[in-house]
Amino acid sequence: AMDTDLSSQDRKDLDKFIKFFALKTVQVIVQARLGEKICTRSSSSPTGSDWFNLAIKDIPEVTHEAKKALAGQLPAVGRSMCVEISLKTSEGDSMELEIWCLEMNEKCDKEIKVSYTVYNRLSLLLKSLLAITRVTPAYRLSRKQGHEYVILYRIYFGEVQLSGLGEGFQTVRVGTVGTPVGTITLSCAYRINLAFMSTRQFERTPPIMGIIIDHFVDRPYPSSSPMHPCNYRAGEDNGAVYPSVEDSQEVCTTSFSTSPPSQCVFTVTKAHFQTPPPVVTDTLKVPVMGLAFSHQLSSSRLSCQPAALGVGSADMGYPVLFAGGLNAAHPHQLIGPGREGGVPLIPSQPAHGTQADQERMCTPLDGGHYSATTPSSSEDTETVSNSSEGKCGSPHDLLETIFIRKVGAFVNKPINQVTMANLDIPFAMFAPKNVELEDNDPMVNPPDSPETESPLQGSLHSEGSSGSSTGNTHDDFVMIDFKPAFSKDDILPMDLGTFYREFQNPPQLSSLSIDIGAQSMAEDLDSLPEKLAVHEKNVKEFDAFVETLQ
Amino acid sequence: PRRSRCCGPPRATPAMNCRAEVLEVSVEGRQVEEAMLAVLHTVLLHRSTGKFHYKKEGTYSIGTVGTQDVDCDFIDFAYVRVSSEELDRALRKAVGEFKDALRNSGSDGMGQISLEFYQKKKSRWPFSDECIPWELWTIKVNVVNLANEQERQICREKVGEKLCEKIINIVEVMNRHEYLPKMPTQSEVDNVFDTSLKDVQPYLYKISYQITDSLGTSVTTTMRRLIKDTLAL
Numbered sequence: 001a002m003d004t005d006l007s008s009q010d011r012k013d014l015d016k017f018i019k020f021f022a023l024k025t026v027q028v029i030v031q032a033r034l035g036e037k038i039c040t041r042s043s044s045s046p047t048g049s050d051w052f053n054l055a056i057k058d059i060p061e062v063t064h065e066a067k068k069a070l071a072g073q074l075p076a077v078g079r080s081m082c083v084e085i086s087l088k089t090s091e092g093d094s095m096e097l098e099i100w101c102l103e104m105n106e107k108c109d110k111e112i113k114v115s116y117t118v119y120n121r122l123s124l125l126l127k128s129l130l131a132i133t134r135v136t137p138a139y140r141l142s143r144k145q146g147h148e149y150v151i152l153y154r155i156y157f158g159e160v161q162l163s164g165l166g167e168g169f170q171t172v173r174v175g176t177v178g179t180p181v182g183t184i185t186l187s188c189a190y191r192i193n194l195a196f197m198s199t200r201q202f203e204r205t206p207p208i209m210g211i212i213i214d215h216f217v218d219r220p221y222p223s224s225s226p227m228h229p230c231n232y233r234a235g236e237d238n239g240a241v242y243p244s245v246e247d248s249q250e251v252c253t254t255s256f257s258t259s260p261p262s263q264c265v266f267t268v269t270k271a272h273f274q275t276p277p278p279v280v281t282d283t284l285k286v287p288v289m290g291l292a293f294s295h296q297l298s299s300s301r302l303s304c305q306p307a308a309l310g311v312g313s314a315d316m317g318y319p320v321l322f323a324g325g326l327n328a329a330h331p332h333q334l335i336g337p338g339r340e341g342g343v344p345l346i347p348s349q350p351a352h353g354t355q356a357d358q359e360r361m362c363t364p365l366d367g368g369h370y371s372a373t374t375p376s377s378s379e380d381t382e383t384v385s386n387s388s389e390g391k392c393g394s395p396h397d398l399l400e401t402i403f404i405r406k407v408g409a410f411v412n413k414p415i416n417q418v419t420m421a422n423l424d425i426p427f428a429m430f431a432p433k434n435v436e437l438e439d440n441d442p443m444v445n446p447p448d449s450p451e452t453e454s455p456l457q458g459s460l461h462s463e464g465s466s467g468s469s470t471g472n473t474h475d476d477f478v479m480i481d482f483k484p485a486f487s488k489d490d491i492l493p494m495d496l497g498t499f500y501r502e503f504q505n506p507p508q509l510s511s512l513s514i515d516i517g518a519q520s521m522a523e524d525l526d527s528l529p530e531k532l533a534v535h536e537k538n539v540k541e542f543d544a545f546v547e548t549l550q
Numbered sequence: 551p552r553r554s555r556c557c558g559p560p561r562a563t564p565a566m567n568c569r570a571e572v573l574e575v576s577v578e579g580r581q582v583e584e585a586m587l588a589v590l591h592t593v594l595l596h597r598s599t600g601k602f603h604y605k606k607e608g609t610y611s612i613g614t615v616g617t618q619d620v621d622c623d624f625i626d627f628a629y630v631r632v633s634s635e636e637l638d639r640a641l642r643k644a645v646g647e648f649k650d651a652l653r654n655s656g657s658d659g660m661g662q663i664s665l666e667f668y669q670k671k672k673s674r675w676p677f678s679d680e681c682i683p684w685e686l687w688t689i690k691v692n693v694v695n696l697a698n699e700q701e702r703q704i705c706r707e708k709v710g711e712k713l714c715e716k717i718i719n720i721v722e723v724m725n726r727h728e729y730l731p732k733m734p735t736q737s738e739v740d741n742v743f744d745t746s747l748k749d750v751q752p753y754l755y756k757i758s759y760q761i762t763d764s765l766g767t768s769v770t771t772t773m774r775r776l777i778k779d780t781l782a783l
Contacts, residue, residue, distance in 0.1 A: 039618035042633045042749040044601040046611045053600045055616035055633070121727060127596050128721040130617055130630045135714035139628065172718055175725035 006180045010114040014179060017114070018074050020051045021122045022081050022102055025129060025186065026066040026155060027056050029083045029100050032133035033142040033151045052123035062153075069155040075104045077182065082161070084154045085138055087145075094152070096164035097138040098190040103160070105185060109178030121177040125186060128175045136172065136190045166193040568683045571723055573716050574690040577625075578705050579659070582652065582691060584622040585713060586645040589689055590665055590757075591620070591631035592717055594641070596724045597667060597685075598632050598752040602743070604736040615750055626710035629717065634750045644757040651761050652693060659693025661761040667753045669731050670741040681756075684729055 006014070031038050040055035050056075066081075075081050080103040088094040112118055133139060142151040162169065174186040535542070577585050600613030616633035631638065648663045655661070667685040696702050731753070734742045743751045 037619035037621065037628075040616035040633060042600070042614060042616040044603075044613040044749050046600065046603070046613050050614040053612045053614055055614045116733075124596060124724060127617075128724060131592050131595065131717050131721055134619070134628050134630055135717045140626070143628075173725070174721065 006114070010180070014114045014118065014181065015074060017119060017122055018179075018184065019070075021126070021184070022070065022075060023058075023063055023066050024051055024054075024056050024126055025081075025100070025102055026083055027058055027062055028126060028129050029085070029133055030059065030062045030153050031057070032130075032139060033085055033153065035142050035145045035151065052119065052126055054123060054126055056126070065155050069157045071157065073157065075102050075157075075184070077104055077106055079158060080104070080160050082156050082158075084156065084164075085142075086152050086154070086164075087138075087141060087149050088152055089149045090147075096166075096191065097141065097151075098136060098188055099160065099162055099165065100188045101160050101186070103185050103187075104182045107178065107183045108180055109183070110180050112178055112180060114180065118177060118179050122184075125175045125177055125184075129186060132172060132174050132188065136188060137192070138190060162189050165189055165191040168192055567729060568686055569723075569728060570686045570688070571719075572688045572690065573719065574692070575709070575712060575716065576692040576694055577709050578696055578702065579653065579693050581622075581624045581705070581709055582649045582693065583642075583645050584625050584627070585709065586648065586663055586689060586691070587620075587631075587641055588622065588625075588627060588629040588713055589687075589716055589720070590641050590645070590663075591638075592629055592720050593665055593687055594637065594752055594755070595630060595632050596720070597755070598634075598637070598750045599743075601745075601749065601751050602739060604739075608735060610736075613749070613751075622710075624706065625713065626706045627713045629713075632750050632752075634747060636747045637750060637752065641757075644759075648759040651759065652691070655761040655763065659695075660691065661759060662688050662690045663757065663759040664688045665755060665757055667755050670754065672741065684731060 040057060042055065043050075046053070070081065073079060080101050082102075083100040084096060085098040085100070086094050086096045138151070141149075145151050169189050169191050171187055171189045174188065176183050176185045178184075573589060575585055575589075595617065598615060600615050602610045602612060604610045617630050618633050619628055620631055621628045645663070648661065652659055652661050665687040666683045668681045668683040671680040671682055673679055694705075696705055731742045739745060742754060744754050745751060
């Protein structure tokens with residue numbers, strides 16, 4: 001009955017407005033959870049394609065998903081369009097964060113002008129949506145995604161389901177617009193029980209991520225099996241279960257591809273295993289970076305074994321570089337350019353992701369919160385400490401990684417056992433060790449590692465591991481006889497030749513031997529605070545002394 | 551087009567049908583600018599349209615408004631603003647003056663900044679045009695001093711949360727769909743909108759501020775700045 005009050009042109013317009021409003025709503029929400037800053041330009045001349053006079057880009061996959069969910073229908077009473085935002089960790093746990101609901105209720109505003117007022121109010125509502133999407137807790141989480149978790153979206157049409165949000169979820173209303181056929185309302189219900197998921201949690205330091213890598217080693221990342229059922233309820237109106245390839249489309253983060261599986265390949269293997277067949281996952285980037293990151297860090301922990309370190313880092317090949325290629329399909333990318341011994345290969349551009357928005361949808365690896373690491377920068381001594389930024393080695397080669405030392409007079413074979421980690425951190429042996437994690441970490445204690453000796457270690461001690469005897473002396477030349485002229489001396493009743501011979505091969509200085517040297521270095525370091533305190537006390541004397549010199 | 555100075559006696563109180571909203575924030579000194587910009591930009595996002603292009607028969611088309619995300623450096627917060635460098639510059643200038651005035655006041659660091667939307671009503675000579683406000687946003691600021699880095703870190707987060715609440719408040723007000731000036735004809739457009747910017751068209755607005763001295767009374771001279779005039783060199 002109410003339709004008769006509305007002219008058919010108005011009705012058509014209204015339906016169109018509502019349809020495009022729904023599509024733009026989805027775009028705004030999904031784009032706000034991509035993890036990057038959005039920027040569109042104002043244009044004083046109307047382009048004719050910017051709905052509601054707002055520059056909101058259309059990501060094709062998102063539009064496709066929205067249209068699929070709507071299936072030609074419009075939000076109506078009892079039929080709401082919902083965008084569910086959830087978080088999925090690299091371990092496969094997922095959690096619903098928000099449900100954005102576009103609903104219609106029965107309250108009609110007959111007097112309102114469709115083509116003018118309704119349109120402008122819908123525009124205002126979209127602006128409000130832009131503002132509100134930045135102030136719910138999921139925004140900050142989504143800006144930090146990529147390392148340990150990703151943010152996913154799912155669109156469904158029908159009844160709103162809020163049960164996945166946990167207890168005590170809160171609601172924020174974005175706004176309402178009255179129309180002659182009902183009132184459009186846009187709101188968001190969001191989980192507040194994020195206590196264990198606070199953003200600070202995800203900024204925590206390495207040992208946490210070391211645990212993650214354990215899990216990866218133990219259970220390889222789920223492959224093309226569908227996502228967890230709780231996360232992937234089929235939409236009510238379309239009963240299809242999303243096949244795995246389309247799972248990748250659901251993912252909100254950048255560089256998720258609809259391209260064929262071969263391009264989204266990585267493998268996770270144990271160090272000594274054969275390469276398993278490539279698997280496609282829908283959270284491509286996260287495990288890559290998570291693995292790469294924690295791998296580097298676990299190797300830093302491994303370096304805390306005194307025997308592995310030499311006197312100075314100059315003698316060690318450093319830093320640890322692992323050669324990895326992004327694609328198993330492109331093994332020639334294994335060693336990056338520019339450095340002897342290989343570098344972590346950072347993909348310079350997402351191979352995939354939305355075609356239309358390639359330039360805008362930056363990967364987590366460049367721009368924004370994630371610093372791009374180029375091959376040349378991988379040699380920094382900050383290799384370990386900075387790897388919280390998106391360093392990406394190849395997950396494929398991750399545990400098959402070849403440690404190749406840059407300088408290697410002593411190295412004549414690549415070391416692919418994880419205990420052979422050489423780091424350029426001076427005094428790394430004094431770095432805090434996380435003993436209990438190491439014990440459980442199979443990477444720390446791979447089956448046959450403890451007995452293996454580093455070739456470097458071997459070579460340094462080649463002059464006698466006892467370090468002090470002259471037993472290994474071998475003369476460079478044989479002295480037949482030595483009759484030095486003018487060598488007789490009353491003061492020193494010793495033949496010069498004898499003297500020479502006796503002292504030709506002096507024992508190695510104890511301070512130069514590795515263990516003792518290290519010990520004394522440790523003692524020196526320990527005594528430094530005391531010495532400093534003493535010096536500070538005597539500062540006046542020192543100053544006076546300096547005065548006398550001038 | 552001639553831009554008439556909107557004068558007439560400064561209005562101490564808003565007109566009868568002027569909607570007034572007050573927000574209060576407590577921030578650290580270095581957070582003042584970002585907090586003010588976040589609020590002002592959020593309001594102006596809702597109170598700006600694309601440029602009007604009038605055509606024959608009184609119809610007009612509207613340009614497109616772009617938006618962009620802004621991350622705050624001193625607050626754990628991000629907001630959306632209209633993509634218009636001119637508008638951003640105008641707001642930054644006003645907020646910068648407010649911040650300096652707060653700092654130089656030597657008082658406890660209390661003040662308020664106001665964003666007023668008005669319409670111009672033309673009067674006959676010799677009377678000057680009237681400015682009739684229809685919406686007034688006031689942000690009361692209390693500057694706090696913090697002792698150490700830990701407190702500052704907490705402040706970053708707390709102020710971020712507070713600003714989230716303010717944004718929600720602003721959006722609630724916007725959603726009421728209360729009085730907005732009628733869409734003007736071409737001859738009237740300058741009485742309703744600021745048409746001086748090249749890419750967007752906010753409603754006519756002015757920003758003013760007051761510094762509260764330690765006695766709680768406002769400083770003798772209420773400083774008013776007409777942003778258009780300051781920029782019009």
